[in-house]
Amino acid sequence: MVVDKTVNIKEFNRNRIYMLLRQKRNLSKQDIVQHLQISLPTITQNLNYLLQEKLIANTGTIGNTGGRNAQVYSYISDAKIAIGLDITRNHVTTVVVDLNGDIIHINRRRQKFETSDPYFQLLGNIIQEDIKELDIDDSKILGVGIGVPGLITEDHQTVFYGKILNFTGETLQRFTKYIPYPAILVNDANAAGFSEIWATPDTKNAFYISLSNNIGGAVYIGNKVFAGENQKSGEIGHITIIPDGLPCYCGQKGCLEAYCSASLLADTADGSLGRFFEEVQGGNREKLIVWDNYLRHLSIAINNIRMLFDCDIILGGYVGAYMENYIDTLKKLVASRNTFEDHADYVRICSYKTEAIAAGAALPFIDQFINQI
CATH class of the missing domain: 1.10.10.10 (Winged helix-like DNA-binding domain superfamily/Winged helix DNA-binding domain)
Structure with a gap:
């Protein structure tokens, strides 16, 4: 040729x-x-x-x-835009992202997940509402990224492990039945990790931990996701930190997920993560004990990652957004476990704190567009 x-x-x-x-x-x-x-x-x-x-x-x-x-x-930063969705058990969040990668619109609503035609039609309606509110011409829309708590095939078409939402086997075709734009399915942790790499382009190699209601991870090597041989890389939520410990939804015991899910913290404060941290700041003894245990278990996982990958470790997700006041304490715990280093400066808080999953689902369309001009 x-x-x-x-x-x-x-x-x-x-x-x-x-x-x-x-x-x-x-x-x-x-x-x-x-x-x-x-x-x-x-x-x-x-x-x-x-x-x-x-x-x-x-x-x-x-x-x-x-x-x-x-x-x-x-x-012109808004010459083109992309739309990102974050699908969880009880909420749908949509964001509109411009060519800078900046979020110019957020729409979050409570909506129970279903694998039903009315639910997928609702997703289409939500997107159309956002487009209408912003008065965006269809020619500006690069695509729609859908971030979900499941493992996705390499072609971004199918959920091959979706136990959290009980949607294993669900397809992009079904999700986008009422979405008339190019679209992809993206694992939620990979999406959040992509938003972080986008926000900090000097980061080349890193492990991103998504500390949300479910624990996920993303491995970035040379600014690219390392997906593994079977698209299962980075699933730190299911490493064992306590042998035969607390039961995990996956059927195993002692997984990090069972000890560091954001919902474990929120459940002690009437379902409010913000209230939990307010009470920690206020010195509530019960909440301090819960938080100390959380940090101790998280430090085990972080040290294990450092031993395996020898790279920066970025803390994101719902809990990551509250970590600023506690990062020094966590670093001391991590350093105390490290065989080779007396510090943990390689641990840092995410830069992209606002709707990182939804934004990260949209950003591949932005990235592809600006690099092919």
Whole structure:
């Protein structure tokens, strides 16, 4: 097969120009020449293309050198958007994400999960409501990512393990019966991990722990998900931390899930995780004991991960969002278990704290789009 190198070079230059505008926001042609060392005709041609595609805008002029002022070109962050869903047992959360990866809209509602046509129709209706509220043209919508608490086939089409919601075997085709846009199914922990890698591009290798009502994990090597031979990598919720310990929903005993689920904390405070942490801050003795046990069990899992992967460990999920006041305590517990290091600076709190699962489900569409311009 003969590869047209001219086409490749054109696309390469176009992407460089677009990425520069995305980074700097507002630039003149001369600015772009200085940054990229590309000829002015090439820059003009590519700017015209990006203007035609409505990905950038001509937003005025700058400078006065005695001649004509230089025109300014600006990046349009909402030229395209993607939609992400976070599906849980009792809630549906939708977010709309722009080309920056920023959430521009959140819609969370209580809705019991069902594998039924009315439920899937409701998902379609919710998305249409969001689109209508934001007055988004269909041509701007890149796709819909659906984050679910289950293991997903490599082609993002089928749930092959879905015990949490009892939906093993459910398909993307059913989920998207009423969603007229490109779509994918995504494991919830992988989605949350992707949002974190997006927010911290300097992170190359990391293990992301999703500390939500269910415990999940995602392994990132070279900024890519390591899914494992059978798409089961990172399932830290089911490592054994206490042999023959508390029963887990999976049928085993002693899983991390049984000791570090966010719901275990919330259930001691009338179902409110926020209230639980308020009472911890207030010195409630009962809640402090529960929290100390939680941190102790979590430290075992973190140390095991460090021994296996020797990489940064990122804490996310519902509990991760509350961890800031307690990270030093957790680090001391982790360091006390580490054979080789006397610190745990490799443990950090997630940067992407708001609806990371839903956003992370949407972001693959954004990532693919900006990299193929």
